[in-house]
Each structure stands twice: as C-alpha cells, then as structure tokens.
Amino acid sequence: MSFRRFAWHAGIALALAGGLPPAAIAQDGAKAWPQQPVRFIVPTPPGAPVNIIVRLLQPKLQAACGQPVVMENKPGAGGNIGAHEVAQATDGHTILAAPDTVVTVNPHLYKKMGFDPGKDLVPVTYLASFNQMLVCNPRTGFGNLAALLRSTRKQPVTYASSGQGGPSHLAMELLLASTNSKIVHEPYRGPSLTAQDLVSGQVQCGFIASTVVLPFVKDGRQKGLAVSSGARSPQAPAIPTVAEDDVVGFDATFVETLQAPASLPKGVVDKVRGDVTKLLLTPEMKDRLLEQDLITVANTPAEASRRAAADQTKWGRIAKTMNLTLD
Structure with a gap:
C-alpha cells in the first residue's frame, strides 16, 4: 500500500473515531466537511425559539451535509454551560445555536464565564430575530x-x-x-x-x-x-x-445565532454559513419561521460580528445603569 493511500485510510479511521482536528480539516479543505455527525449545542431548555429554528433546519441540513445533524440541549447559567462546551470543542463538528445574549449580555452579567466569547467563539450567522x-x-x-x-x-x-x-x-x-x-x-x-x-x-x-x-x-x-x-x-x-x-425608544429585540469555536477553520465556517443561509432564505423556510413570529436574518459573519459588538455596548450600558449582575 502506498503512503498516500495509507494516509487516506488513516484519515478516514480518525474521522470515524472522533473527527479530524481543525488543522487536518483545514488541510483537506472545507469540501471534505463534515466527516462525522454535526452537533448543534443549544444552551436553552426545550421550547425556546432557537430549538424551533434548529428543528426546522435539521432534516434539510442533514441532507445537504450527508451526515446526521444532532441537537443537544445543555442549559444553565444563562447559556454559559453549553457555550463553554462549544468554545472548548476541538472535533471540528460542534456548533453553538443560541440567543445572542450569550455573547452580547453575559459578559456584563457574569464575572466568571469560563471562556471569553470574543476570543473563543466566532460568529457564523444570525438565524432569526425574535421579540x-x-x-x-x-x-x-x-x-x-x-x-x-x-x-x-x-x-x-x-x-x-x-x-x-x-x-x-x-x-x-x-x-x-x-x-x-x-x-x-x-x-x-x-x-x-x-x-x-x-x-x-x-x-x-x-x-x-x-x-x-x-x-x-x-x-x-x-x-x-x-x-x-x-x-x-x-x-x-x-x-x-x-x-x-409611551416608553419612548424602547427596543429589546433579540436574535438567535450560530457561533463556532474559534479553532474552526474559516473555510469550514464559511461552508456552514453557506449551507445554513441557503436553507434560511428559501421562501418555504422564511414562511415557516414567520408563522412562529421569527424574522429571518441570515447575515454574514462580519455583519453578525458588527451587530454583536453594537448590542454588547448597548446592553453593557443598560446592565451598568440597572446594576444587574448574576454572580
């Protein structure tokens, strides 16, 4: 057996055993992704808007990926428990589906989150806004x-x-x-x-x-x-x-987001975003979300990052004014 064929077989075996690390995924290119089931960690209890969105996306995304797409609810600490797991994930197939408050509000409310949303997570796309x-x-x-x-x-x-x-x-x-x-x-x-x-x-x-x-x-x-x-x-x-x-200027609009570990190669982030937003922007999906009072967003990582920064500033000011802390 040639070295090239041996390396190919070794890569497949590693993927089946637990997934290629991000560096290997980057080397193989985003086209090879995904190589194992994709996990969407949802840091809320069942019934929240993000659960509805992932459930609607799940079958079509699974068909597009050619791999199982699994949703796991891991609530607690305002979403920090599930987000922390994703921030530390190194398997290249774990994504966070969560309300934007995890990255825009929690840094102001929790002194000890266990991770830094600005450094350990990167935005993939915003899914839909909700009120x-x-x-x-x-x-x-x-x-x-x-x-x-x-x-x-x-x-x-x-x-x-x-x-x-x-x-x-x-x-x-x-x-x-x-x-x-x-x-x-x-x-x-x-x-x-x-x-x-x-x-x-x-x-x-x-x-x-x-x-x-x-x-x-x-x-x-x-x-x-x-x-x-x-x-x-x-x-x-x-x-x-x-x-x-008569509460002039009041606006508390929130967004369900996709976030990836910062270690995930940009090519994979772009592929995830492309697959998800392609589904979100179909008339059928937009209508089904609207029926649930969810307004499709489907923005780029750069747009999501800019919006998150603006909302983090807004909620930081509000949290300070209200003296709102949770630990």
Missing part, C-alpha cells in the same frame, strides 16, 4: 401596559421569565428601569413551564418569547399587552409595542 411579548393572565384584569404599571404602585405584582439573564428577564428589567416600576421576578427554567404556569394563574404576568405565548394569546388564555421589539408582530398586529405605550 418578547408581555402577557398577563386574563383574571388579573390588566387590559394594557398602562393598567399593569398603575397596579404595581398599589399592590405586589409577579412576573415570570424564562430564566435569569435571558431575553425575557432582560426585556422586563429594561421596562421596569425605563418606567421606574417594581414587579416581583419569578425566574423559571425555560419558556414552556413558564407559559403553563401563566395559563394556570400560578404567576400573574410574563415577558416571554412571542413564539411561545402567541398560541395562548390567540385562544384567549393569555392577554397580550405589548411586544418588546421596535415594530409590531406580524402575527399579532393588534398588540402595540412597548415604545407605542
């Missing part, structure tokens, strides 16, 4: 945002979030700071249980991803008061934005 919807159990009688805020000055009101440091928590804390209001925070582990307890009345209100609560608003089990983004939701156009309710 939070402020909802209350109909039995509270809060018909709009103004009524809710007036009530907080007379009696204790509770609100649920999907977890400390996550988009729903941040959106509400920004609203409370902007209106000089106080509402008791009850953090949950993920949006699904939060929505269930809102419906049952275990908690009065919540600022939850619209993707999760819209079905409950449409069937009357929740009352939608406002959305966090700068524009009304196309799926619920009758519900005003927070900014329209």
Whole structure:
C-alpha cells in the first residue's frame, strides 16, 4: 500500500473515531466537511425559539451535509454551560445555536464565564430575530401596559421569565428601569413551564418569547399587552409595542445565532454559513419561521460580528445603569 493511500485510510479511521482536528480539516479543505455527525449545542431548555429554528433546519441540513445533524440541549447559567462546551470543542463538528445574549449580555452579567466569547467563539450567522411579548393572565384584569404599571404602585405584582439573564428577564428589567416600576421576578427554567404556569394563574404576568405565548394569546388564555421589539408582530398586529405605550425608544429585540469555536477553520465556517443561509432564505423556510413570529436574518459573519459588538455596548450600558449582575 502506498503512503498516500495509507494516509487516506488513516484519515478516514480518525474521522470515524472522533473527527479530524481543525488543522487536518483545514488541510483537506472545507469540501471534505463534515466527516462525522454535526452537533448543534443549544444552551436553552426545550421550547425556546432557537430549538424551533434548529428543528426546522435539521432534516434539510442533514441532507445537504450527508451526515446526521444532532441537537443537544445543555442549559444553565444563562447559556454559559453549553457555550463553554462549544468554545472548548476541538472535533471540528460542534456548533453553538443560541440567543445572542450569550455573547452580547453575559459578559456584563457574569464575572466568571469560563471562556471569553470574543476570543473563543466566532460568529457564523444570525438565524432569526425574535421579540418578547408581555402577557398577563386574563383574571388579573390588566387590559394594557398602562393598567399593569398603575397596579404595581398599589399592590405586589409577579412576573415570570424564562430564566435569569435571558431575553425575557432582560426585556422586563429594561421596562421596569425605563418606567421606574417594581414587579416581583419569578425566574423559571425555560419558556414552556413558564407559559403553563401563566395559563394556570400560578404567576400573574410574563415577558416571554412571542413564539411561545402567541398560541395562548390567540385562544384567549393569555392577554397580550405589548411586544418588546421596535415594530409590531406580524402575527399579532393588534398588540402595540412597548415604545407605542409611551416608553419612548424602547427596543429589546433579540436574535438567535450560530457561533463556532474559534479553532474552526474559516473555510469550514464559511461552508456552514453557506449551507445554513441557503436553507434560511428559501421562501418555504422564511414562511415557516414567520408563522412562529421569527424574522429571518441570515447575515454574514462580519455583519453578525458588527451587530454583536453594537448590542454588547448597548446592553453593557443598560446592565451598568440597572446594576444587574448574576454572580
């Protein structure tokens, strides 16, 4: 057997055993990628918007890659646990699918993340933007945002979030700071249980991803008061934005992103981005995301990096103003 043929067989064996290291992938070229199952680490509990996006992409991306595409939920510490695993990954086939807060907000909230998002992760693309919807159990009688805020000055009101440091928590804390209001925070582990307890009345209100609560608003089990983004939701156009309710300039729009370990060769990052954005930009996928109140973004790594830097500055200023820390 020639040395070249031996080396080829050795490379295949190594790929099957645990994947070629990034340097070897770079040498073989991005065309050889992927050589084993691709893992999408999602650092949120099931039910979050990013889970929906990955589930929609999974079968078509798997067909494009010619390898299994696996999603693994690894929640905890505002997404830091799953993100840390990806930052340290060296197998060349592990990608982070997460809300942008992991890289834009967490550095301001956690003194010890275990990794540096700016150095250990690189953006692949932004997937889709999403907003939070402020909802209350109909039995509270809060018909709009103004009524809710007036009530907080007379009696204790509770609100649920999907977890400390996550988009729903941040959106509400920004609203409370902007209106000089106080509402008791009850953090949950993920949006699904939060929505269930809102419906049952275990908690009065919540600022939850619209993707999760819209079905409950449409069937009357929740009352939608406002959305966090700068524009009304196309799926619920009758519900005003927070900014329209006299909180001028309020905008808490978030984005689900793909991030790769910094060790992943640029050619592979570009290939992942190309495969994913090609699927995201099909009319079918855009429509399916829109049905879930998710607006397709599909930007370049450079565009994602610029936006992340701007949002990190914005949330850093807000976190400092609110004196918001989590460790």
